[in-house]
Amino acid sequence: MNTGKRNYLVAGNWKMNGSRSLVNEFIDAFSGVKFNHVDVALCPPSLYIPAFSGKGIAIGAQDVSHCDNGAHTGDLSVSMLTEFDCKYCIVGHSERREDHGESSRTVAEKARKVIEAGLIPIICCGEPLSVRENGNVNEFVESQLQAIFDLIDVKNLQNAVIAYEPIWAIGTGKTASPQEAQDVHGFIRSYVATKDASLAARIQILYGGSVKPDNAKELFAQPDIDGGLIGGASLKAKDFISICQAAS
Ligand code: PGA
Numbered sequence: 001m002n003t004g005k006r007n008y009l010v011a012g013n014w015k016m017n018g019s020r021s022l023v024n025e026f027i028d029a030f031s032g033v034k035f036n037h038v039d040v041a042l043c044p045p046s047l048y049i050p051a052f053s054g055k056g057i058a059i060g061a062q063d064v065s066h067c068d069n070g071a072h073t074g075d076l077s078v079s080m081l082t083e084f085d086c087k088y089c090i091v092g093h094s095e096r097r098e099d100h101g102e103s104s105r106t107v108a109e110k111a112r113k114v115i116e117a118g119l120i121p122i123i124c125c126g127e128p129l130s131v132r133e134n135g136n137v138n139e140f141v142e143s144q145l146q147a148i149f150d151l152i153d154v155k156n157l158q159n160a161v162i163a164y165e166p167i168w169a170i171g172t173g174k175t176a177s178p179q180e181a182q183d184v185h186g187f188i189r190s191y192v193a194t195k196d197a198s199l200a201a202r203i204q205i206l207y208g209g210s211v212k213p214d215n216a217k218e219l220f221a222q223p224d225i226d227g228g229l230i231g232g233a234s235l236k237a238k239d240f241i242s243i244c245q246a247a248s
Helices: 020-030 046-052 078-083 094-099 104-116 129-134 137-151 178-195 197-202 216-220 237-247
Strands: 008-013 038-043 058-061 086-091 120-125 161-164 204-208 227-230
Touching: 008 086, 008 204, 008 237, 020 046, 020 237, 038 086, 038 237, 046 058, 078 086, 078 104, 086 104, 104 120, 104 137, 120 137, 129 137, 137 178, 161 178, 178 197, 178 204, 178 216, 216 227, 216 237, 227 237
Parallel strands: 008 038, 008 227, 038 058, 058 086, 086 120, 120 161, 161 204, 204 227
Antiparallel strands: none
């Protein structure tokens, strides 16, 4: 189904879910499975990251500190993530912004740390329901992304990934329609083009929010949707694999 646009990326975000037995289930389920033109990654809770090392599944962290190593109880540094073969790191998930009061500036600082360490940031943005109802989605998303471009030079964003995740669609079963998602993805790409046209052409923009095996294909078929960030459905190996297959 790849239309020659960009490679797809499907990343599973386990959030604060999972167990050692789920890790083993996934390692078994993924052994020998190949996807065409799709990069697949899993972002389990950090404690489970080492268990995936060397198992052929690209791994990401769900968050990282914007500080270097030091007196930051409970936090993880990028240098730790690099020691455990992490390839990706999610930054700015709406649950981090809401539960931990992370500002767009902090999110940008995290993205910068991730890039400096040679990892790929999956930079999340997306509006709450009230913003959608007021018709201000593009302005809201632009202000979240503006903080990234204010802090990080475009030449350092060449490998970055953006994930558009409308908050009202996360974990609610209410997916944005393919057209609603495409409208915002198209806006994001045109916004990135105002900073750097070649970056806009290559940057992967993922959709997140109640992606399931039965709606993935139509979402991924949209011209500016380059894959997904998958929460709930990434906790079942069979569902996650069929979402990855929908992109391949
Ligand atoms: P969901 O979560 O697929 O469970 O809606 C997506 C996310 O928050 O990344």
